[in-house]
Amino acid sequence: MQIFQPTLTKMQTSWESLRKTNVELQQFPANIQDILIGNFHQLVQWYNLFMNWSLSIREKLNSSLETLFNYDDWSQEIAEFFKDPQNGFSISSCHYCDMAYINVFEIDPDADAIYFLNTASDEELKAKLKVKSDNTIEKIKQARIFHSKNDFKALKTKFAPDKYEKTFKPNYKYRHHFDLDHVLPKSNCRLVSLSLFNFVPSCQICNQKLKKTKVLGDLSGAPCEKLSPTSPNFDFDSNAEFHIITKQGTNPGRIRPVLHPQDFELKILCKDPDYENFVKLFKLKERYQSHIKIALHWMEMKIDYTDAHIQMMANSLQHFGYSFEKIKCDIFQKDLYDNGEMSFTKLRNDMLK
Numbered sequence: 001m002q003i004f005q006p007t008l009t010k011m012q013t014s015w016e017s018l019r020k021t022n023v024e025l026q027q028f029p030a031n032i033q034d035i036l037i038g039n040f041h042q043l044v045q046w047y048n049l050f051m052n053w054s055l056s057i058r059e060k061l062n063s064s065l066e067t068l069f070n071y072d073d074w075s076q077e078i079a080e081f082f083k084d085p086q087n088g089f090s091i092s093s094c095h096y097c098d099m100a101y102i103n104v105f106e107i108d109p110d111a112d113a114i115y116f117l118n119t120a121s122d123e124e125l126k127a128k129l130k131v132k133s134d135n136t137i138e139k140i141k142q143a144r145i146f147h148s149k150n151d152f153k154a155l156k157t158k159f160a161p162d163k164y165e166k167t168f169k170p171n172y173k174y175r176h177h178f179d180l181d182h183v184l185p186k187s188n189c190r191l192v193s194l195s196l197f198n199f200v201p202s203c204q205i206c207n208q209k210l211k212k213t214k215v216l217g218d219l220s221g222a223p224c225e226k227l228s229p230t231s232p233n234f235d236f237d238s239n240a241e242f243h244i245i246t247k248q249g250t251n252p253g254r255i256r257p258v259l260h261p262q263d264f265e266l267k268i269l270c271k272d273p274d275y276e277n278f279v280k281l282f283k284l285k286e287r288y289q290s291h292i293k294i295a296l297h298w299m300e301m302k303i304d305y306t307d308a309h310i311q312m313m314a315n316s317l318q319h320f321g322y323s324f325e326k327i328k329c330d331i332f333q334k335d336l337y338d339n340g341e342m343s344f345t346k347l348r349n350d351m352l353k
Contacts, residue, residue: 003074003081004036004194014068022064024057028191040197040231043184044223050189058189065190071182074194079180082201091178091201093343095229096211096282099291100203101343102178110149113168117146129159129167179207183228187213197230210282218277227278239272240279242288242350244295258296266292294344298351305331 004011015032019025028046029035038046050058071078082089094100120128122137131137136157143155149164160166181202186193202211216227226233243266250263257264266289270276279285288295307324310331314324329335332352337345 003077003196004033008033011068018064018068022061024053024061035191036194037196040183040228041225043192043195043198044225047184047189047192047223050191062190065193069186069190069193071186071193075180078194078196078199081196082180082199089201090340092341093345094178094203094206095200096181096202096206097284097287098346099287099343100205102201102203109168113149113164114146116168117152118144129163178202179204181207181211183216183230184223185213185215188215200229205287206282214281216278216281218274224274224277227274236275236278237346239275240268240270242295242347243267243269244292244299244351256300258293258300261292261296264292264296265289266295288347291344291347295347295351298348301332302352 012032016030019028019030027049029038034042035046050061053061081087082091091102094102116124116128117140122134122141125137125140126132129136129140139155139157143151146152149168152164153161178201180199182193183198183200184192192198215221215223217224225231226235228234244257245265245267247263247265250260266285268279268285268288270279305328307328310328311324313327314322317327333342336342337348342348
């Protein structure tokens with residue numbers, strides 16, 4: 001709760017006021033902290049309760065809640081919370097598709113600023129520094145190459161002494177390549193806009209291009225709790241499986257399938273029909289088909305490196321410290337994939353079954 005701690009008392013006061021003026025809100029927890037850190041099961045219950053009211057009531061409540069539960073006011077702080085490894089999050093690939101890497105990286109704000117001053121165009125400099133004078137921009141360009149912020153401060157311009165600090169204020173330590181998706185759309189129910197268990201780190205394709213404001217659920221639009229990666233009931237790994245089939249009219253005995261991807265088709269078989277909706281929403285079959293060479297690679301590896309073959313290698317290399325387990329781990333990159341830091345992990349695992 002360290003995200004909201006500085007203003008939690010003020011938020012609670014606002015929430016109490018809203019509950020007094022909107023009788024419907026009295027059906028939700030009196031303590032705003034319970035809403036902010038409620039588990040996903042609770043969030044679904046509150047969301048369903050909210051969505052069961054008439055459109056006019058929902059619009060009235062969303063309007064009342066907009067100021068208190070304004071995601072834009074908190075988006076940077078929430079992203080920072082998910083980016084900080086000390087909070088226990090392991091963010092490496094999209095939680096929806098497992099195809100795109102979603103990285104967090106640390107940046108030196110001064111190095112970032114100096115790089116900008118040395119490379120920015122005239123238009124970029126004017127916009128960033130909020131200046132209109134061509135002469136000022138020319139002085140900056142003539143002073144290149146900048147090595148430190150002191151070089152910028154030494155410029156003979158009319159900039160205020162704190163111009164550098166105000167322009168290149170290092171407000172956040174970490175940068176990231178991922179979106180935070182609201183599993184339950186905030187546009188439908190403002191109440192869950194800031195709830196931490198309503199956020200899923202995802203790639204821009206899954207969030208902005210495909211899911212958008214859709215609900216993870218059935219065709220009726222009702223949320224399905226087990227389809228959210230924030231739910232303990234989420235189990236895509238057990239309920240869906242990748243398979244490779246040979247297309248009709250092609251040679252099923254290809255020696256190197258990876259060299260003939262056009263002869264193969266990728267299928268995703270789901271035991272639970274709810275996960276079919278998940279697959280369809282994120283276009284997983286179509287998107288994985290374009291990466292079928294990855295599946296074919298692991299399929300070949302399984303054929304080429306059977307346990308019997310690996311044991312033969314171990315017998316030959318045992319005097320050099322290469323055991324069966326080590327060789328198998330190295331060949332199939334077990335250390336990389338078992339810690340969840342690689343994309344396409346499930347695809348690889350299914351091909352090796």
